[in-house]
Amino acid sequence: MSPDHPPGLDLDRLRGLLERERPGLAQGPLTGRLIEGGRSNLTYAVSDGISKWVVRRPPLGHVLATAHDMKREHRVISALHPTDVPVPAPVLLCEDEEVLGAPFYVMEFVEGTPYRTADQLAALGAERTRDAVLSLTGTLVRLHAVDPAEVGLADFGRPEGFLDRQLRRWGKQLDASRNRELAGIDELHAALGRELPASPAPAVVHGDYRLDNVLIGADDSIRAILDWEMSTLGDPLTDLGLLVMYSTPLDLPHSPVSTTAAAPGHPSPAELIERYAAASGRDVSAVSWYTAFAWFKLAVILEGIHYRYTLGQTVGRGFDRIGDLVPVFIEHGLTTLHEGLQEG
Template sequence: MSDSYYERLVDEPSLVAHLEDHLGAVDDYEIDRHREGHSNETLFLEWGDRDLVLRRPPPGNTADTAHDVLREYRVTAALAETDVPVPEPVLACEDHDVIGSDFYVMERLEGDVLRDDEPDRFAASEHRQRIGEELVDTLAKIHDVAYESVGLGEFGRPAGYTQRQVDRWGTQLSWAFEVTEDERAVPDLHAVGDWLRDSVPEEHPHTLVHGDYKLDNVMFGTGGADRATDDNAERSPALVAVFDWEMATLGDPRADLGWMLSYWRDPKDPAPSMPELTSRFMEREGYPTRVELVDRWETHTGLEFEHERFYRTLAVYKLAALGEMFFRRYLEGNSDNPIYPKMEARVPALTARAMRIIEGDEPL
């Protein structure tokens, strides 16, 4: 791989030397960039007979705390012995002399990330139902972690989390607007922020939260034969790993649920505001509805999804802020992602969606 953007991501000789020091020398290695993500950068490493994954922030200036990969490493290491499925962490590095940024390495797992479509082996009603159940059950496991006992008692300040989320994403949006408003303004997005600030729930439960929990941030393998016929029998989906923990902290579990629901489609939904980043296959027969997912989460956690319009609006506001940050990165020349320039139109569309939720025109 020789393109200039790749060279900004990794100093290959320096990285190889670092891995040799920590993992041992190998006869053969290969490094490939994974192009599916839209935030932190992911590199696949074949290091001898080991399949590994490297995570690092994108190059260039980034909004404060938006790409904290060492935080991701810390929480993954803490959860390795819990019921929450995570990849095995291998090493972390904060020495920017190695590749120019923080990074960490984890073991690579086998399975399917359901992003553009479902795999053929899961295209049956009972498998589709199980995908939704596994997704929400694992979220409930995250919210049930005894975070102090796994060394995460000082991982965040859960009190006031939701207010800080509103403030933080407003700040991220302001960072993006420093550049993007010279191209075009999105005045209604300021109105959404004002509504959120006026509507923040006074209290909320305190749990570990993932911060970016959605269908394409988990991996599905198979487990438990549906019928004991033969070795080729279809096997039901099993969620084998949760990825992308960079936004994890202690906070409000309802924010996690609202975020997950913002990506989950029902057949009755209008056309997506951001089609490039929206999967629609869960509109097919067999997948649970959002209401069914909420009911199952409430049953497993013992919590209620109160203030649901607030949490769903907050999720779309965050999506809009992320889109605007992507647009800034495009305008500054700090990404070659073809989706980023499309945010010029997609962020206003997301803003319209947030207004529909606020006004009750896009129900749960």
């Protein structure tokens, strides 16, 4: 398969669909390439030589349709596009699996850079790094200020009992990939359950909000938030907890889990929390719980990857080191939760 015809993307069928659904949009033959990154869904850049678009589809051979719901992703960016939340403009949704072998959607191509590592961010310099990361907080406040009912997302999730369901869900994920002793993981899970906070009013939650899921423009502003596959209606402070976790230095050289926190000029977690609280007006006194939950969730995700690695089901470099990270994430979760309880 040539680079211009990547697996999972039949450009002739896509061109035919565009001609039927959006006549005149594509001016010539299409080329396409796979864009690296993203959690699991496949993302392609497509061009007719004049304009560029992005195609999102589930992984090849996927089995869990609910985990790769293209209609849901397309729905949330369509709802948010008229607001001041930066998302790519939707072009079309195709649920006919005959075209590409799975449902998919097309959106505009947004120019910008996803910063995935501290080294990449350091190239901006300390001042620009600070501005870029602080813009994450302001943009998150704007997302959480959207009234779900006003944009047609009142039924986008089940906010009642959201945190309890999330905790049980990730506990089941952990049980599904247990094949070794993990000191402290059950203690962390149980403590999170005992200290479950009362959620504020529900908001549209991104679910995986971090620097490498946004595109930063040349002016250091956020041009677009990407990867909405985990989005739902729920507790907005789960997004803040995840952002705080990803902004905490891991102090692990050559870690296969990227973090940008070590870049010069990167704001501290405390400053991000303070900025969010001031701009949103929300009570963030329980933020330690949400951050500890983020550490737990990532520990479970990493343990799942490690489990698949032990079964020979992973391909690529770095998977042999994932298992060593899990205890570090557990320890961070326990420490964060205990410190938060002492402060409370």
